[in-house]
Amino acid sequence: MLERKITAFGNQTHVENGMDISIRNTFEIIKSDHLKEKIQAIRNEKDPTIQSKLKDSLPKVTWNGTFKHRNSSGLIEYSGFTAIDIDLTPEQMGDLQFFKPAYSTDPSVCGIFFTPRLGVKVVYAHDNPDPELHKEMYAQLVEHAKRFIRNHYKIDTSCSDISRVNNLSWDPDIYINPTPIPFHFDPTLVQKKIVNVKKVVSPQPHASICNGLNSIITLEDIDRMTCSCYNMFGQGERHSGLVFFSYRCVQYGIDFNEALLWAIDKFEQPGFDREEIYKTIVSIY
Numbered sequence: 001m002l003e004r005k006i007t008a009f010g011n012q013t014h015v016e017n018g019m020d021i022s023i024r025n026t027f028e029i030i031k032s033d034h035l036k037e038k039i040q041a042i043r044n045e046k047d048p049t050i051q052s053k054l055k056d057s058l059p060k061v062t063w064n065g066t067f068k069h070r071n072s073s074g075l076i077e078y079s080g081f082t083a084i085d086i087d088l089t090p091e092q093m094g095d096l097q098f099f100k101p102a103y104s105t106d107p108s109v110c111g112i113f114f115t116p117r118l119g120v121k122v123v124y125a126h127d128n129p130d131p132e133l134h135k136e137m138y139a140q141l142v143e144h145a146k147r148f149i150r151n152h153y154k155i156d157t158s159c160s161d162i163s164r165v166n167n168l169s170w171d172p173d174i175y176i177n178p179t180p181i182p183f184h185f186d187p188t189l190v191q192k193k194i195v196n197v198k199k200v201v202s203p204q205p206h207a208s209i210c211n212g213l214n215s216i217i218t219l220e221d222i223d224r225m226t227c228s229c230y231n232m233f234g235q236g237e238r239h240s241g242l243v244f245f246s247y248r249c250v251q252y253g254i255d256f257n258e259a260l261l262w263a264i265d266k267f268e269q270p271g272f273d274r275e276e277i278y279k280t281i282v283s284i285y
Contacts, residue, residue, distance in 0.1 A: 002178055004079050007066045012056035016069035030113050031174050039170040042116045055116055060165035072163045078131040084145050085156035086120040100175045102148045107274050108183040113171035128185040134162045137185040144257055181278040184256040217252040219262050238272050246284040256285050
């Protein structure tokens with residue numbers, strides 16, 4: 001997946017005819033010392049005006065895809081990747097080291113690094129195929145990402161703009177996951193919101209019963225059901241157990257991404273990796 005392309009632009013004023021580059025090579029640039037001096041100069045500069053000018057001189061990338069020019073009409077190919085920014089106040093800088101361990105537990109994350117002014121950039125893979133639904137996908141992703149941090153940290157949602165450029169940085173300790181499992185975008189939630197706005201209501205006869213069950217049955221309950229039926233550590237039982245678990249999650253309305261995170265924690269073992277888990281769950285959802 002990391003061979004997918006995005007577009008790099010030389011600086012803030014460079015708005016067209018950028019250079020396409022793979023996600024992998026982008027991470028390698030961030031990890032190398034290529035931008036070390038520029039980033040250190042930005043971090044050491046006290047004058048905000050000078051700091052801003054230095055930042056404008058940095059190369060920029062469009063995580064959301066390849067572009068012939070820097071606006072939405074210039075999109076050539078949607079990448080299946082996007083990024084979130086976590087902005088820290090001066091009082092929160094002591095928490096900087098918390099974010100990589102927290103977000104590295106999310107299988108959809110493929111990269112985590114510190115930005116030029118010591119914020120946090122988290123790069124996600126996702127499975128939305130339609131750039132027209134990018135903002136809707138991004139809104140779901142932000143809600144998902146909030147689960148990994150405390151509420152008083154602010155997620156900047158500027159990457160909901162599909163043509164948004166982000167600065168490259170220098171971080172020799174960048175976290176890289178070469179085989180991310182894409183965040184699952186649920187377009188039916190978008191349709192449900194539209195229906196709700198129009199106040200079109202056509203409930204199924206047993207909807208209230210199902211909703212009542214959904215509010216009662218939790219992932220913990222489904223996990224107990226699974227363990228009572230299958231030996232999770234027995235050869236040949238893990239796949240059957242995962243199928244049972246997945247069907248029950250669908251039955252009781254468990255969010256796909258919550259089910260995936262839970263399943264990886266419970267089922268991942270040598271010979272039964274997270275990619276296999278993902279393929280099994282997505283085939284059922």
